[in-house]
Amino acid sequence: MDKVYNNKSVEERIYKNWEEKGYFNPRERFGNREKFSIILPPPNANAPLHFGHAMYVIEDILTRFNRMLGKKTLWLPGADHAGFETQFVYEKKLQEKGKSRFDYEREELYEMIMDYVQNNRKGMEDQLRRLGFSLDWEKKKFTLDEDIIKIVYKTFKWLYDDGLVYRQKRLVNYCTFDGTGFSDLEVLYEERKNPLYYIKYGPLVLATTRPETKFGDTAIAVNPDDKRYKKYIGKEIEIETVLGKAKIKVIADKMVDPEFGTGVVKITPAHDFNDFEAGQRHNLPMVQVINFDGKMNEKAGKFEGLYVRQARKAVVDEMQKKGLIDHIDENYVHRIGVCYKCKNPIEPLPMEQWFVKMEPLARKAMETVKNKDIRIYPENFNKLYLQFLEGIRDWNISRQIIWGIRIPAYKCENCGEWEVTEGEPREKCGKCSGKMVQDSDTFDTWFSSGQWPYATLKTTGGLEYYPTSVMETGYDILRWWVARMVMLGIYIQEKEGVKDIKKQIPFKDVVLHGLVNDPLGKKMSKSKGNVINPLELVDQYGADAVRFALVYGTALGNDQSLSYPKLEAMRKFTNKLWNMARFIEFQKNEKELKVAELSIQELRVLSKKHGEKDMWQSDRSMIEKTEKITAEITRLLNNYDFNHSAQNLYDFAWHEFADIYIEESKKSLNNNDDASRHTFDVLTSSFLILLKLLHPFMPFVTEEIYDLLYGGEEDLIISKWPSLE
RNA sequence: GGGCUCGUAGCUCAGUUGGUUAGAGCGUUGCAUUGACAUUGCAAAGGUCAGAAGUUCGACUCUUCUCGGGCCCACCA
Numbered sequence: 167m168d169k170v171y172n173n174k175s176v177e178e179r180i181y182k183n184w185e186e187k188g189y190f191n192p193r194e195r196f197g198n199r200e201k202f203s204i205i206l207p208p209p210n211a212n213a214p215l216h217f218g219h220a221m222y223v224i225e226d227i228l229t230r231f232n233r234m235l236g237k238k239t240l241w242l243p244g245a246d247h248a249g250f251e252t253q254f255v256y257e258k259k260l261q262e263k264g265k266s267r268f269d270y271e272r273e274e275l276y277e278m279i280m281d282y283v284q285n286n287r288k289g290m291e292d293q294l295r296r297l298g299f300s301l302d303w304e305k306k307k308f309t310l311d312e313d314i315i316k317i318v319y320k321t322f323k324w325l326y327d328d329g330l331v332y333r334q335k336r337l338v339n340y341c342t343f344d345g346t347g348f349s350d351l352e353v354l355y356e357e358r359k360n361p362l363y364y365i366k367y368g369p370l371v372l373a374t375t376r377p378e379t380k381f382g383d384t385a386i387a388v389n390p391d392d393k394r395y396k397k398y399i400g401k402e403i404e405i406e407t408v409l410g411k412a413k414i415k416v417i418a419d420k421m422v423d424p425e426f427g428t429g430v431v432k433i434t435p436a437h438d439f440n441d442f443e444a445g446q447r448h449n450l451p452m453v454q455v456i457n458f459d460g461k462m463n464e465k466a467g468k469f470e471g472l473y474v475r476q477a478r479k480a481v482v483d484e485m486q487k488k489g490l491i492d493h494i495d496e497n498y499v500h501r502i503g504v505c506y507k508c509k510n511p512i513e514p515l516p517m518e519q520w521f522v523k524m525e526p527l528a529r530k531a532m533e534t535v536k537n538k539d540i541r542i543y544p545e546n547f548n549k550l551y552l553q554f555l556e557g558i559r560d561w562n563i564s565r566q567i568i569w570g571i572r573i574p575a576y577k578c579e580n581c582g583e584w585e586v587t588e589g590e591p592r593e594k595c596g597k598c599s600g601k602m603v604q605d606s607d608t609f610d611t612w613f614s615s616g617q618w619p620y621a622t623l624k625t626t627g628g629l630e631y632y633p634t635s636v637m638e639t640g641y642d643i644l645r646w647w648v649a650r651m652v653m654l655g656i657y658i659q660e661k662e663g664v665k666d667i668k669k670q671i672p673f674k675d676v677v678l679h680g681l682v683n684d685p686l687g688k689k690m691s692k693s694k695g696n697v698i699n700p701l702e703l704v705d706q707y708g709a710d711a712v713r714f715a716l717v718y719g720t721a722l723g724n725d726q727s728l729s730y731p732k733l734e735a736m737r738k739f740t741n742k743l744w745n746m747a748r749f750i751e752f753q754k755n756e757k758e759l760k761v762a763e764l765s766i767q768e769l770r771v772l773s774k775k776h777g778e779k780d781m782w783q784s785d786r787s788m789i790e791k792t793e794k795i796t797a798e799i800t801r802l803l804n805n806y807d808f809n810h811s812a813q814n815l816y817d818f819a820w821h822e823f824a825d826i827y828i829e830e831s832k833k834s835l836n837n838n839d840d841a842s843r844h845t846f847d848v849l850t851s852s853f854l855i856l857l858k859l860l861h862p863f864m865p866f867v868t869e870e871i872y873d874l875l876y877g878g879e880e881d882l883i884i885s886k887w888p889s890l891e
Numbered sequence: 892g893g894g895c896u897c898g899u900a901g902c903u904c905a906g907u908u909g910g911u912u913a914g915a916g917c918g919u920u921g922c923a924u925u926g927a928c929a930u931u932g933c934a935a936a937g938g939u940c941a942g943a944a945g946u947u948c949g950a951c952u953c954u955u956c957u958c959g960g961g962c963c964c965a966c967c968a
Contacts, residue, residue, distance in 0.1 A: 170929060355965090362968085374968060387968095423967065431968050440966045500967070546895070553894070553964075642963095685903090687961090719905050719915070724896085725961085729903055731917040742928070749927035802907075810907050813915075825932075 167751055167874055171744035173708030176870045181295055184869075189883050190302045192238045202232035203240040203631035205619050205673075206294075206301060207639040207647070208309065210248035211283040212255045215293045216690055217698040217728060218640065218682040223713045224808060225638045226299045230862035231803050232635075233300070234887035240631050242622055243294065243301040245287050247309045249570035249611035250346060254507050256282060256569070272568050272606075279569050280310075296701055298709045298865045300883070305626040309614050310571065313625040318614045319574045319589040321654065324661050326575075326586040330523045331563075333575075333584060337442045338562060340515040341505040342460030342474075346566040347519060349610060350559060351646055353503040353512050362498035363482060363491060364428065367414070368405035370398070371492045373427025375500065376437070377485065378477040380407065381466045382455040383414060385433040387444060390418035392429050408484040409467045417448050436516050454516055474513070519564040520573065520607075527653035528555040534652060534671050542676045543806050544723040547641060554645045563610045570608030578602055616650035619672035620658050632659075634673045641678040641723055648676055677806050680725040682716070687727045703733060710864035711736035717808040717863065718816065739816060740867045743860070746824055747871040750850060753835055754875075759843065761876055764851035766793055766888055772844065780841050784830035785848040791822055792852040796888045799859045815860055823856060850875075855888045 184190065192201075204225050209215055225241060233239040256279050257267055267275055287308070294301060307314060325331040338347040360375050367386055374380075386403075388395040398416040405412055421444055422431050435445030436454040445452060455465040462469045462477045469477045485491045503512035532555045534540045535548060542548050564573065576585050576592040580600025585592050592602040614621075623632050633655075637648060655672030664670050683689055684696045691697065703712050715736040720726045754761060764772065769789045773781070795818045802811040827849070834845040854876060861868040861882050872882040 167927095169927095372968085376968085421966080421968090426967065433968095438966085438968075440968070443966080501965095550895070550963080557965085645963095681962095687903095719903085721905070724904095727903070729916085731903070735916050738928090738930095742931090745928040745931090747927080752927065798907095805907080807907060809905070813905070814907095817915085824927090828927080829932090 167744070167748050169748075171708070171741050171867060171870075173710065173740070173866065174705070177296070177298070177704075177709055177866045180866055180869050181298060184300065184881065184883055185295075185303065187881070189233075189881070190241070190300045191304055192240045192302070194238075200237045201240070201631055201635075202229070202235075202237040203242070203628075203634040204229060204636050204638060205622055205634055206241065206243045206299075207637075207643075208244035208246040208307075208615065208618065209290055210251055211245040211287050211290065211308070212248055212252035213286065213692075214289050215700060217700050217703070218690065219293075220297055220700045220712060220716055221640065221679045221682060222294075222299065222638070223297065223716055224677065224679055224806075225636070226297075226713075226865075227717070227803070227808060227862040228636060228638070228806075229300055230865060230883065231887070233883070234858065234861070234885060236886065240305075240628060241299070241301050242305050242307070242626065242628070243291070243299075243303060244307040244618070244622060245283075245290065245309070246611065246615050247283065247570060249608060250344075250348075250352075250507070250565055250567055251611070252279060252283060253567045253569040254344065267568070275568055293699075293701055296704050296709060297713065300865075305622075305628070307622045307625060309611070309618075311625070314614070314621050315571050316589060317621045317624060318571055318609065318617060319587075321617055321658055321661075322574065322609075322613075323586055323588045325522060325657070330526065330657075331520055331586075332523065333518055333520050335516055335518045336521070337436070337439055337514045338517040338519055339503060339512045340458065340517065341508065341510060342456075342458060342513050343508050343510045344505060345458070347515075347517060347562060347564060348505070348512070349562050349612075352506050354506045354509075355501045356504050356509070357499060358502050359497065359499050360502075362427070362495040363485075364493050364495070365485065366406070366490050366492055367430070367432070368403040370395070370403070370416075370430050371428050372430035372432055373495075374432055375498065376434075376478070378462065378466075378469070378474060378481050379434045379437045379455060380432060380481070381409070381462075381469075382434045382436045382453040383432045384435060384445065384450040384453060385415045385417045385448065387417050387419045387422050387431045387433050388429060389422040389424045390420065392422070392424045394424075394429065406488070406490060408481060408488065408490070417444075417450075419444050419447065437514055439514055442514070442516075452516055456513060456515065458515060458517075460513065474511075519562050520575070520605075522561040522563055522613075524558045524560050524653070527657055528558045528649075530656050530667075531555055531649060531652040534656070534667060537667075539668055540652065540671055540674060540676060543678065544721075547644060547676075547678055547723065550641075551644055551649060554649055561610075561613075563613045564605075564607040565610055566607055568606075568608065570611060571614055573605040573607050573609060575605045576602040577605065612646055612650055615647060616654040617658065619651060620655055633669065633671050636675045636677055637673040638677040638679065640681060642681060644676075644678060675806075678723050680720070680723050683725060683727045685728050685730065698728065707733045707737040708740055708866070710740045710867045714739065714812060714816075714863050718812040720809055722806060722808065739820065740864060742820055742824060743864070743867055743871065746819070746828065746853065747875050749828060750853060750875060753846065753849075757835065757838065757842075757846075759846045761850040761854075762847040763854055763876060763878075764847060766796060766855065766890055769793075769848060769851055772847065776844060781844050782830070782834045782841055784827060785834070785845050788823075788827050788848055788852050791818070791827075792855050793890060796855060796859060797890055800887070803862070812863060815856075815863065819856055819860070823853070827852075857882060858885060858888055861885075 229241040339353045340347045363377050364373050399418045402413045433441045435442045436452040457463045462472050574587045574589045578595035578600040581598045583597050623629050651672050656670040659670035715732045773786050773789050831845050834842045857868045869882045
């Protein structure tokens with residue numbers, strides 16, 4: 167054995183061996199009684215993995231643990247096309263070359279992005295391998311695989327036929343810079359300082375941050391209890407505007423806060439979510455004055471063609487000239503919705519989109535968690551999950567982008583009738599025989615990834631693993647992804663005729679890990695340039711050290727900062743294990759002893775059989791301690807307590823086994839008598855048990871030591887987990 | 892405005908259903924050692940567990956409040 171553990175010469179060879187022998191594939195020989203399964207949250211295929219993805223080590227620990235318990239164990243990998251995210255990244259690349267998405271035909275652009283993504287995927291998969299993840303690569307799936315798309319189509323059709331998908335013209339969060347609409351989750355809110363303009367509307371003054379939308383006003387509103395304005399309610403007042411005289415109706419609505427501004431509000435149903443709802447209540451017309459390109463349209467008169475920001479300035483200038491501005495509060499701070507990607511203001515615009523009716527789906531998804539059919543770890547995330555579903559609104563799944571699954575809906579150019587299919591094209595309208603044209607929009611990525619557990623298992627012939635044992639992911643996508651998987655998973659199973667709720671849910675346990683920040687505690691992001699590639703650290707410290715560092719000293723669900731001292735400490739720990747093995751090897755060679763592989767039960771028997779003369783007290787106590795640590799690690803892993811598992815293993819290995827027991831054993835081994843042979847049996851047997859307990863956490867170094875020291879025919883990865891019975 | 896989370900040794904963080912002298916890594920200070928250990932071992936210094944009140948035989952751990960970070964949600968024009 168080398169003097170120092172050299173991870174680089176070991177890891178690649180061992181991983182290849184595991185993969186070639188098919189250990190990652192749950193065949194019959196790995197047990198058939200009980201099943202264990204995890205679906206890897208499919209990383210975005212548009213970029214290499216960042217260090218946070220290494221947290222999936224938790225899934226590998228669970229997978230390896232359960233494999234060693236003798237269960238038929240599946241960990242299924244995949245990748246997500248990440249619709250808008252990917253197109254955004256790709257458009258930036260085009261920009262660098264002086265091009266834009268409009269320079270290409272839809273199909274051409276799609277192919278280009280597909281090439282780009284497929285290239286990235288290879289690198290990403292290599293990263294997962296380097297971390298030692300025991301994924302069943304033969305079953306890897308991509309969200310744009312044809313068989314996956316088929317399932318997504320079918321689900322959409324089901325939802326449509328059940329009235330759970332509908333098309334409606336509503337206000338949509340629209341980014342005029344990226345040219346697409348978003349769901350509510352994709353809008354960020356940022357605090358901005360914008361002037362609050364107090365504008366004269368005839369006899370009234372009202373406050374607004376958006377004077378340029380005034381051309382779309384279809385009413386002004388006051389609070390019904392506001393005595394100041396009672397006399398105006400229901401009346402039409404004449405107002406002076408930048409485009410001349412006009413008349414406008416005054417309505418009463420409780421939405422108006424008399425304390426804010428002057429207690430008078432202009433209602434612009436086409437450009438504000440509140441106003442839209444007020445418009446619905448009062449039957450107000452919708453006048454759209456901003457187009458999808460972010461410019462004012464003909465309704466804005468001479469301001470037509472100006473961008474919103476320009477128009478605001480021009481309108482205010484004009485108003486000031488005409489004396490229509492009462493005053494301006496320049497220090498007004500409020501929160502506005504911005505595009506989560508480009509950070510430009512979101513423009514609420516009226517659009518026809520496909521919406522999923524969420525309430526019926528959400529109700530069941532809440533019940534399953536309340537009834538503990540699905541358990542969420544750590545528990546405090548239950549509240550977050552339920553809170554989200556409680557207040558859920560219908561889900562806009564239309565995206566005006568080309569990278570993704572094109573919506574299988576066709577519209578008749580003649581009569582305007584829509585038809586939803588399961589993917590097969592429609593040429594002629596069923597009603598009027600007019601020409602049918604497919605919706606140019608694609609699905610929100612999460613609509614497809616929300617079906618991931620079912621879709622991946624169905625298409626790989628593994629529905630026997632549904633529901634999966636665990637869904638493990640970052641808490642940041644609990645609402646985006648986990649909640650939607652629960653809703654869609656249950657729905658699909660219902661449609662498939664599955665009755666038992668326990669079989670409808672997509673997974674039994676949800677385990678949520680925290681985020682990994684940079685060493686200064688800042689979130690890693692490409693724009694900050696502080697993204698760390700896990701491979702750098704794997705090279706430097708070894709995969710085992712990186713893995714161990716991520717779970718050691720971190721409470722489940724808590725964020726952590728990358729810590730170089732911790733990584734270094736864990737690298738030393740792998741080296742410590744290595745040297746413990748070297749000590750045993752020296753003893754073995756020098757005294758020509760044979761390593762033993764006694765089980766805990768056999769060790770117990772040994773301990774009972776021999777008296778004080780034949781066996782050292784330190785050996786006896788080691789047997790007890792081994793038994794204890796085995797019980798403890800088994801218990802902790804079953805409770806998803808990786809932190810304590812790691813800490814206990816570290817302390818046991820270093821401070822019990824090495825510091826105390828190995829030192830004691832030296833005294834015995836030097837005697838070269840019967841007792842010393844017993845010592846060697848206990849030493850090697852308990853060390854092997856330790857290796858097994860450590861294997862899920864540090865698979866490479868333990869496997870290598872096992873091969874060198876014990877040289878068995880089997881590999882540690884499929885050895886049996888130490889049992890107490 | 893609501894919710895979640897954190898505030899523990901100089902630094903980064905644990906603290907496993909409340910239980911004897913509060914832990915780790917790194918750092919600091921001694922001593923020992925090249926003997927399995929590009930070291931490691933032994934030992935030491937260092938904490939009023941943010942603050943206050945309460946529950947309890949007993950609180951870092953439970954409750955309430957205050958202060959101070961972080962995150963998330965919400966339609967303030």
